[in-house]
Amino acid sequence: MAEETLVRPLPQAAARPAQRNRWGERALQINAFFAYFFLYAPIAILVIFSFSNSSFAGVWGGFTFDWYIRLFQNARLMEALRNSVYVALISTTLATMIGTLVALGMERFRFKGRTSLDAVLYLPIVIPDIVMAVMLLLFFSTALQLINGMFGTAMRMNLTTVIIAHVAFNISFVAVVVRASLKSFDWRMEEAAQDLGANEWATFRRITLPLILPGIVGGALLGFTLSLDDYVIAAFTTGPGFSTLPIEVFSRVRRSITPEINAISTIMLLASVLLVVASQIFQSRQHR
């Protein structure tokens, strides 16, 4: 057999137009600068002032770790953090499983009413949070009333209702992200696996799942972040005595912005950056 190129040649970079529009390019550079500036300047200020030794959030008073130490000693904030992580973990896990199955079902089968189901699936993404929150509040209070009336119980809204609410909107986000990754999934891979003797389960576990895992992880990460972030829906669907971190932070900010808030925000920021980096590393390992 003739010599073959072992590695496919990279596509050649598209030739640039000979005449460049210098002013256009300048404008784009300036635009990029401002975009990054507006994105990252507030973050930088937040992080810097979380180390400021002054009880006013916007005044620099020398370097200190005090706010972080205080933070960890603040029982209410810590409990709110624990609640948030608990809600996010459980709701993300459930929403990822359900959302992935929904996405697989919708991409794999062409069935009657698929288009309308499509629209319904996108609904929680497009309707405003506040509408969703009111809807869920109404739903939970009616449902609880009914149940309490029937069984003589005295159940009230608590973190479980928040979890259910978060699952409800996260399913849509996960399903949308997973569907996007399924669009590039070659279904003939599944036929090839079955042809080689893999039953449905082995096909899913060995072929489909590994190939769409980056999409699933992406969806889960988005869901986790959205759940950690959510104030409106959590505030409407939780009961008295059960605060998530955004609820707790918001109730403090209403009194005054303390550097403690800066500190906890910095920690949340760090956590989400780590999550994103972790998922990136994970995804790049998939297709090593």
Next chain:
Amino acid sequence: MARTIAVELASVTKRFGDVTAVDNTSLQLYDGEFFSLLGPSGCGKTTILRMLAGFEYPTSGSITIHGREMGHTPPYKRPVNTVFQSYALFPHMTVEQNVAFGLEMKNAPKAEIKTRVVEALEMVRLGEYGNRRPRQLSGGQQQRVALARALVNQPEVLLLDEPLAALDEKLRKEMQLELKGLQERLGITFLFVTHDQEEALTMSDRIGVMNRGHILQVGNPIEIYERPTSRFVADFIGETNFVSGTVCELHGNIAAINTAAGQTLRGLAQQGVQVGQPVTISIRPEKVFLTPISNGTPPTPPSKHMNAMPVQVERINYIGSDTRIIVRLHDGNTFDVWESNTRSTLDRDEYWQPGEAALLSWPEENALVLTE
């Protein structure tokens, strides 16, 4: 020679909604043969393959492999493997892992998997590529991985759906030989789908020509080319000239036909041809003679078993091995004539000129009388 039947399709029909992809088709494949399904796009070749692999189930009829009724057996329980046109290699696995996949699914012992994977990769001459990812390989190499991945399972039948269509001309020719060599060496039954007639003629022991969900004719390459039984097969395989007319006489297997232009031509009649029947005569362009008519010489056929008609040379296309001449008949139709360039014809003055009068003739057994 009594041959074992590897695959049998009995009156198989497959409908997708109101599209009939395969229509009441029967077919037998013998053990160890290289069988090609050949036909135009959309004629149902892939559908037959997919029914054998178990990705589709027949609407009616039965499929048996070595006597076992396949019914609704799922793909992973069938003794066949497929080489897909798109290769369908698993991108998240190395070449070795791809090839090992089938054996792992059968829970073969680890040591056995290892040796068989190495053997399979050696067989397709990719021994050193085991640790590569599929996308680090060229198209031809990926194709060979797909082949190794299927063959390592020692299937009773290997199904190949246009496996060479994505390769360039030169590589395709090499792979054709390689594939054929491999099939002869392993003795596995190959069912090979293609719409490239040359590919089918080169590689196959037998060919089934399909059109619109039907298998029109099954035979070895020579039978298919030399004795097509229908107008479609004659037209689809190679090139041919058609002249239509009505049967006026029958002498054994030779039929005389009156053409619309009022000539009488003779040709080999297939079974069942009857006097008075409208027919088509198929004459291959390389099976005729073209002789110059010198001024005044009356056109006489060289022998009484020759058909002959005066024509006018219209165009001459020199293509190296052949010269393809288009001549015009008296009824206004054109006719293709291929002359083999056995002698050097550098001196074009001695050769055909447009507008020249000539005599077109052919032995009667070179013309086939077809009813459909």
